[in-house]
Amino acid sequence: MSQLNAVLKDLDDNIDDAVERLFGLLRIQSISTDSAYADSCKSAADWLVDDLNSIGFDANRHDTPGQPMVLGKQNINDQKPHLLFYGHYDVQPVDPLDLWDAPPFEPALQDTAAGKVIRARGAADDKGQLMTFIEACRAWKKVTGELPVGVTVFFEGEEESGSPSLIPFMQEYQSQLTADMALVCDTGMWNATTPAISTMLRGMVGEQFTITGPSLDLHSGMYGGPAMNPIRVLNKLLAGMHDDTGRITLPGFYDGVHEVPAEQKQQWNTLAEDNKDFLKNVGLSDAAGEEGYSVLEQIWSRPTFDVNGIWGGYTGEGFKTVLPSQASAKISFRLVGDQDPDKIQAAFHHYIESNLPADCSVEFHSKDASAAINMPIDAAAFSKAQKALTEEWNTDAVYAGCGGSIPVVGHIKSILNMDSLLVGFGLDDDAIHSPNEKYNLSSFHKGMRSWARILDALS
Amino acid sequence: MSQLNAVLKDLDDNIDDAVERLFGLLRIQSISTDSAYADSCKSAADWLVDDLNSIGFDANRHDTPGQPMVLGKQNINDQKPHLLFYGHYDVQPVDPLDLWDAPPFEPALQDTAAGKVIRARGAADDKGQLMTFIEACRAWKKVTGELPVGVTVFFEGEEESGSPSLIPFMQEYQSQLTADMALVCDTGMWNATTPAISTMLRGMVGEQFTITGPSLDLHSGMYGGPAMNPIRVLNKLLAGMHDDTGRITLPGFYDGVHEVPAEQKQQWNTLAEDNKDFLKNVGLSDAAGEEGYSVLEQIWSRPTFDVNGIWGGYTGEGFKTVLPSQASAKISFRLVGDQDPDKIQAAFHHYIESNLPADCSVEFHSKDASAAINMPIDAAAFSKAQKALTEEWNTDAVYAGCGGSIPVVGHIKSILNMDSLLVGFGLDDDAIHSPNEKYNLSSFHKGMRSWARILDALS
Numbered sequence: 001m002s003q004l005n006a007v008l009k010d011l012d013d014n015i016d017d018a019v020e021r022l023f024g025l026l027r028i029q030s031i032s033t034d035s036a037y038a039d040s041c042k043s044a045a046d047w048l049v050d051d052l053n054s055i056g057f058d059a060n061r062h063d064t065p066g067q068p069m070v071l072g073k074q075n076i077n078d079q080k081p082h083l084l085f086y087g088h089y090d091v092q093p094v095d096p097l098d099l100w101d102a103p104p105f106e107p108a109l110q111d112t113a114a115g116k117v118i119r120a121r122g123a124a125d126d127k128g129q130l131m132t133f134i135e136a137c138r139a140w141k142k143v144t145g146e147l148p149v150g151v152t153v154f155f156e157g158e159e160e161s162g163s164p165s166l167i168p169f170m171q172e173y174q175s176q177l178t179a180d181m182a183l184v185c186d187t188g189m190w191n192a193t194t195p196a197i198s199t200m201l202r203g204m205v206g207e208q209f210t211i212t213g214p215s216l217d218l219h220s221g222m223y224g225g226p227a228m229n230p231i232r233v234l235n236k237l238l239a240g241m242h243d244d245t246g247r248i249t250l251p252g253f254y255d256g257v258h259e260v261p262a263e264q265k266q267q268w269n270t271l272a273e274d275n276k277d278f279l280k281n282v283g284l285s286d287a288a289g290e291e292g293y294s295v296l297e298q299i300w301s302r303p304t305f306d307v308n309g310i311w312g313g314y315t316g317e318g319f320k321t322v323l324p325s326q327a328s329a330k331i332s333f334r335l336v337g338d339q340d341p342d343k344i345q346a347a348f349h350h351y352i353e354s355n356l357p358a359d360c361s362v363e364f365h366s367k368d369a370s371a372a373i374n375m376p377i378d379a380a381a382f383s384k385a386q387k388a389l390t391e392e393w394n395t396d397a398v399y400a401g402c403g404g405s406i407p408v409v410g411h412i413k414s415i416l417n418m419d420s421l422l423v424g425f426g427l428d429d430d431a432i433h434s435p436n437e438k439y440n441l442s443s444f445h446k447g448m449r450s451w452a453r454i455l456d457a458l459s
Numbered sequence: 460m461s462q463l464n465a466v467l468k469d470l471d472d473n474i475d476d477a478v479e480r481l482f483g484l485l486r487i488q489s490i491s492t493d494s495a496y497a498d499s500c501k502s503a504a505d506w507l508v509d510d511l512n513s514i515g516f517d518a519n520r521h522d523t524p525g526q527p528m529v530l531g532k533q534n535i536n537d538q539k540p541h542l543l544f545y546g547h548y549d550v551q552p553v554d555p556l557d558l559w560d561a562p563p564f565e566p567a568l569q570d571t572a573a574g575k576v577i578r579a580r581g582a583a584d585d586k587g588q589l590m591t592f593i594e595a596c597r598a599w600k601k602v603t604g605e606l607p608v609g610v611t612v613f614f615e616g617e618e619e620s621g622s623p624s625l626i627p628f629m630q631e632y633q634s635q636l637t638a639d640m641a642l643v644c645d646t647g648m649w650n651a652t653t654p655a656i657s658t659m660l661r662g663m664v665g666e667q668f669t670i671t672g673p674s675l676d677l678h679s680g681m682y683g684g685p686a687m688n689p690i691r692v693l694n695k696l697l698a699g700m701h702d703d704t705g706r707i708t709l710p711g712f713y714d715g716v717h718e719v720p721a722e723q724k725q726q727w728n729t730l731a732e733d734n735k736d737f738l739k740n741v742g743l744s745d746a747a748g749e750e751g752y753s754v755l756e757q758i759w760s761r762p763t764f765d766v767n768g769i770w771g772g773y774t775g776e777g778f779k780t781v782l783p784s785q786a787s788a789k790i791s792f793r794l795v796g797d798q799d800p801d802k803i804q805a806a807f808h809h810y811i812e813s814n815l816p817a818d819c820s821v822e823f824h825s826k827d828a829s830a831a832i833n834m835p836i837d838a839a840a841f842s843k844a845q846k847a848l849t850e851e852w853n854t855d856a857v858y859a860g861c862g863g864s865i866p867v868v869g870h871i872k873s874i875l876n877m878d879s880l881l882v883g884f885g886l887d888d889d890a891i892h893s894p895n896e897k898y899n900l901s902s903f904h905k906g907m908r909s910w911a912r913i914l915d916a917l918s
Contacts, residue, residue: 215742221863283674404680
């Protein structure tokens with residue numbers, strides 16, 4: 001039996017113990033955005049340090065002004081490639097709690113039509129995913145006495161709350177974090193049977209802004225007509241962001257957006273055929289994005305503008321004929337290709353400011369912006385990982401886009417000058433960030449087997 | 460000394476007692492929209508019944524499924540004209556409480572640059588106003604032994620919460636309420652020195668509606684692009700309600716809207732000259748309504764569409780890149796002339812429904828609609844009242860429009876077949892419905908003197 005096969009057998013033989021360990025981590029209520037859970041975040045970091053040290057890592061907790069970081073190292077030498085593995089141990093808040101079928105921090109295996117699932121907050125995002133990698137390392141160490149490559153693990157605890165400590169930490173620990181390549185396990189499969197390597201990530205520009213018209217709330221009987229209503233101004237400005245074909249109207253917005261090569265478009269069209277229910281599953285039938293682009297293109301290769309929140313005036317029960325003083329919105333752009341987030345942010349500010357009626361003012365509150373990322377899929381590591389995944393799943397692993405942003409991948413590029421291999425085993429129905437989050441047991445089990453193979457392939 | 464002059468002198472001599480009585484009513488927390496204050500509403504009704512009976516009325520509290528009504532009668536016979544006086548004893552909620560300079564239910568006289576004011580919730584809307592009439596009756600009764608006309612007083616306690624019991628009560632008590640003419644004291648002066656009779660009231664159509672797109676909230680990374688965002692749909696629909704000149708785009712909307720006669724326009728232009736700060740006082744400089752119409756025309760004689768509330772998606776602190784399942788708005792039309800509220804409501808529903816993308820649905824929740832009202836200013840009672848007001852204030856009383864709706868005036872017309880003489884002494888800076896509501900002591904004092912004169916003039 002090859003070393004790899006022995007490692008895979010060990011993972012199969014000990015799956016119950018692995019699930020038990022994951023349950024231990026899932027029981028820790030590491031909600032990073034709520035300061036009431038700061039001690040739980042520290043406990044989760046300590047839990048990981050202890051587990052890493054138990055399998056041969058030299059791991060430590062590093063406190064920050066926010067939640068702690070975990071760094072662990074093993075088998076780092078000149079003979080072996082050195083990989084940096086990133087994950088995050090913090091989780092999203094659990095409200096609305098009454099929509100959960102079971103307590104979110106009491107993990108359990110549940111039988112479903114699609115097989116057994118692990119049900120808990122963080123099961124998929126990201127505790128279950130990061131543990132697939134730790135379990136692969138555990139098995140390699142146990143079966144062969146050492147890891148096939150050098151590994152630095154790096155876990156943060158603020159991914160769900162904007163990662164305020166991440167950039168300063170990565171800058172301070174640059175030399176300790178730099179390796180040959182990064183592995184990031186925070187993405188998904190193409191579907192339940194088809195593994196994927198995410199090679200394109202959309203970037204993001206986010207803004208909250210408030211338009212002020214009259215200096216106080218007015219009665220629409222007394223002032224309705226001549227009084228500027230900031231909700232009307234906001235509606236008009238936001239409605240003007242798209243033309244009738246769904247294109248975004250900001251001048252220069254599409255600078256740096258590249259058309260997808262015909263060959264890749266063809267591959268995506270093939271993928272789309274077994275993805276027909278993607279919109280249907282959420283109650284929709286038509287692709288609402290730019291005309292002339294498929295659903296996959298709209299998510300993976302086209303930029304977007306969306307209003308994520310809007311509010312103004314009276315929103316309680318009943319009616320109040322108020323003309324409000326203010327109206328607000330939270331908006332975000334998803335970016336692709338070489339779009340420049342700073343230029344887009346400036347263009348958006350200019351659009352709002354230059355179209356604002358004289359009697360209105362606007363105040364912006366900007367979120368950190370990030371550019372889109374495109375991985376060098378011609379590099380050998382990508383094809384080796386693709387082959388390893390294909391062998392594990394008996395289905396060709398696909399190079400996929402990813403509609404979301406993973407800011408850490410940008411920081412890994414800009415601060416550490418490394419590319420990232422984005423492999424994950426989440427599924428679209430995992431309900432991450434929602435009630436009843438789950439991670440398929442098969443994702444967990446075959447996920448650890450996949451990492452065992454990738455470590456071998458990259459050694 | 461004429462009877463009228465003796466009555467006016469009595470009002471002057473006893474102004475302190477009248478203020479004390481008003482304070483007693485203002486201390487009662489009769490917030491009708493909040494069921495926690497139901498007992499207070501009953502107390503306010505009882506307070507009025509007792510006060511009316513003490514000055515010769517035969518007054519009773521009439522309980523309803525909501526807040527009670529008060530009915531009182533005096534001096535009704537075939538020899539005298541019979542007038543119905545309407546007012547309301549309920550008040551608006553007081554939040555945000557922290558913006559009040561003093562507790563809203565502890566009335567006090569305050570010195571201001573514009574003279575003494577009575578500061579309390581309800582001081583102007585409508586307790587102070589209705590007490591001007593009761594004090595006029597009290598003085599007539601005390602000085603002459605009887606009222607110069609027959610009077611039925613009718614006070615409701617649900618004016619600030621949609622008057623759910625009003626129509627059934629007016630239908631049931633139709634014979635008791637019917638008189639020769641109604642007097643309604645719920646409007647304002649033209650300015651602090653110029654009295655006004657309101658002869659045009661805008662009507663109203665109100666709607667709350669919710670647009671549903673996807674069946675659940677989605678992550679904009681996973682779905683942004685192809686997923687229908689109901690906020691975007693809502694923005695576009697609302698933005699489409701006005702054209703670039705501020706006209707409302709609903710087909711047939713302007714049916715029944717009449718241009719103001721040139722003579723009246725000229726009068727309004729004169730009035731407007733000493734009203735230049737109307738918009739400036741609320742932080743605005745330009746009339747934002749239909750192009751080509753003055754501020755007064757836009758408020759008094761032009762219909763409007765406004766969004767009074769809008770909400771959807773994530774509106775808390777920080778960012779959440781959600782594509783919400785739903786977005787909602789509360790809107791209202793102000794109507795003028797002979798616009799048909801039912802047709803406008805239907806046209807609005809049709810506009811929303813016919814422009815809704817296939818993947819969206821809409822649910823409406825309609826508020827009671829009311830048509831605009833135009834009084835017969837050629838009738839003798841109007842010129843008599845105008846003359847009485849002019850004598851009291853030493854300034855020509857004007858026939859004014861009123862941008863707001865007073866639904867009861869519509870019910871008085873449709874159920875009791877009576878016109879209403881709308882006279883009130885409120886001022887634009889009274890902050891009704893807002894923190895620090897006040898009623899000028901001069902409004903209160905000269906208001907009761909005005910009613911004393913009008914009762915004499917109509918006798």
